[in-house]
Amino acid sequence: MAWAFGWLLLVTAGFLLARRPNGTNRSRWAGFSLPLILLLAALARLLPALWLPVGAGYDIESYRMVTDALLGGQEVYNAALGRHPYLPFQMYIMGAMAWLSAATGLPYVVAVKLPAVVADVALTGLIYKAVIGKMAERDGHELPDYKRDGGERAAAAYLATLYALNPISLLVTSYHGQFEAITLLLLALAWWFWQREQASRSAGALGLAILNKTWPVVFLPIIFIRLPGWKARVRAVAVALGVPVLFTLAYILLFSPDVGFMLGRALTHRGVAGYWGPGAILNPLATVQPGLQPAVDVLFALRNGLLAAAALFALWWTRRQSALDAFLTLLLSLFVVTVGFGIQWLVWVVPFALLAGEDRWLKAYSLAGAFMLAVHLFGLHMIPLLSEWLPAAADWTLRLSGLPAWAIVVAWMIHRCRTVTVAAAPAHPRPDPLAH
Known part of the structure; x- marks a missing residue:
């Protein structure tokens, strides 16, 4: 376990040593390509996820209860004794990882962390693309990376690296074993589509984020008051809330859970x-x-x-x-x-x-x-x-x-x-x- 603490200190040191792009280091940052940053993010998280034999005990035990019930054909919320305070979405990702663990011999605690690791790496790339994603003024198409302004590439590389090496993200994903990164990726996609003036896609991504964990609903009033006109607002609300409602209704119809027990913790x-x-x-x-x-x-x-x-x-x-x-x-x-x-x-x-x-x-x-x-x-x-x-x-x-x-x-x-x-x-x- 000492190596896990040492790895945390090493990654945190890299996070702290990263300096803002300026006249002396801008060219170095501009030359730091996206594939290298994604590799850095993956290595930072994969090594402890693969080698650390534990996660947060209560949460990993809860995941096991959920996946045992799911793969055993039981109704999850009742069988897991209230240990799944989420709407019915993440359980299927957990179930897929439990199947992977059984099929390959990969330790369960490792397998169940992998989706969040992948989401964190994808989120690193999204941050890079969002910063560097200025549109060409003449034809409205995005410029390829090699034609972009060096200052823009440097800023994108710097900020993406700060996420790749962020100690909070590392601890939550690879040590704790929480799946917050999946929710954050969906929510960041909702913002990304919003920036690109794709309101329906933004609402759809937000709906999936809410389905994964309910707290992203706080982004809904922000886009609601910024949409032009009530028609667009009603559509956004209908899509963003319709996604979790429809998934939840489908689960209720298929498995007949105690609805009050199922929704109690997820919504409160x-x-x-x-x-x-x-x-x-x-x-x-x-x-x-x-x-x-x-x-x-x-x-x-x-x-x-x-x-x-x-x-x-x-x-x-x-x-x-x-x-x-x-x-x-x-x-x-x-x-x-x-x-x-x-x-x-x-x-x-x-x-x-x-x-x-x-x-x-x-x-x-x-x-x-x-x-x-x-x-x-x-x-x-x-x-x-x-x-x-x-x-x-x-x-x-x-x-x-x-x-x-x-x-x-x-x-x-x-x-x-x-x-x-x-x-x-x-x-x-x-x-x-x-x-x-």
């Missing part, structure tokens, strides 16, 4: 409370100062209201910004106020911050987020080192490990509210990846 899952933000401070303090417990109870009782208020504020504040800027601000605003949290959620911000050119803030956030993930994964979920080394302080350590990342999120959100313009922007603006 809000993470584990008390391990992020103010709750991470108040909750452990209340164990030694019982007088603080009412404050903890009030904070937890207000969790839905806080999320709704943060979302409404972000939607209003960013109403004249690009969809990308608005979405990044919305995610940060939710991270500021949320009481519940899942450690894999830390990766949500990463690709969209890079697409928005927020690499400087992202570097600080990624270090703090990787610290939190490492404490949780190496201290509890993969190896229970904290309970062995610091049994009396294990819970405190886990809770407080997220405070640096949360503090950066708060500062980042304040910075964006002060500096990102609210001047009128076109419905489908082209990104300026290093403008911030």
Whole structure:
């Protein structure tokens, strides 16, 4: 297991050493081709995915319960005892990987991580293409890479490399074993189609992202208020929500699950409370100062209201910004106020911050987020080192490990509210990846 921690440090060092393109290094970045960046992203993730014999214990066990039920012809939600808090889509990817494992002898924990590894590599390529994807002014066709401006290629290579070597993405995909990268790829595709003024395709990709994990629904109001006219808005909502609704209805008709039990966690899952933000401070303090417990109870009782208020504020504040800027601000605003949290959620911000050119803030956030993930994964979920080394302080350590990342999120959100313009922007603006 020591090598896994060493690999994390090595990849993180590469992430930190990557410098913005400038007059002295621009040509080097411009010469860093997409195939090399994709190879770098694949190697960074595949080596620990192949050699690390574990993932987050609870999640891998849950995946096994799901795939055992699926391949055994059982109704998954009942057989998995509520351990699949998602709509019926990811289970089939898991099932395919379980079949691959049985057919080839590949360890299950390795096979189940592979789809997210592939998605992460694809997302690396999408970031590169999105940055370099300016259109030829004369004929409207994309220019081949070798004809593009060196500065544009350098920016694309730099930002894609920051994702290829991002320690949060590495930890979530190859160490934890979460499939967040699949959802992020679908959501990034929704934004990509939106940028290219393909609203129906954007809504379709968003619908698949929502089907995979429900949280991408927060992107829907952003595109809703930017579409011209109610006809286009109704169509986008119908497609984006129709995809998960139709898939879910098909599953219900085929397998007759307990619908309330099936949809309960998928539509209401809000993470584990008390391990992020103010709750991470108040909750452990209340164990030694019982007088603080009412404050903890009030904070937890207000969790839905806080999320709704943060979302409404972000939607209003960013109403004249690009969809990308608005979405990044919305995610940060939710991270500021949320009481519940899942450690894999830390990766949500990463690709969209890079697409928005927020690499400087992202570097600080990624270090703090990787610290939190490492404490949780190496201290509890993969190896229970904290309970062995610091049994009396294990819970405190886990809770407080997220405070640096949360503090950066708060500062980042304040910075964006002060500096990102609210001047009128076109419905489908082209990104300026290093403008911030």
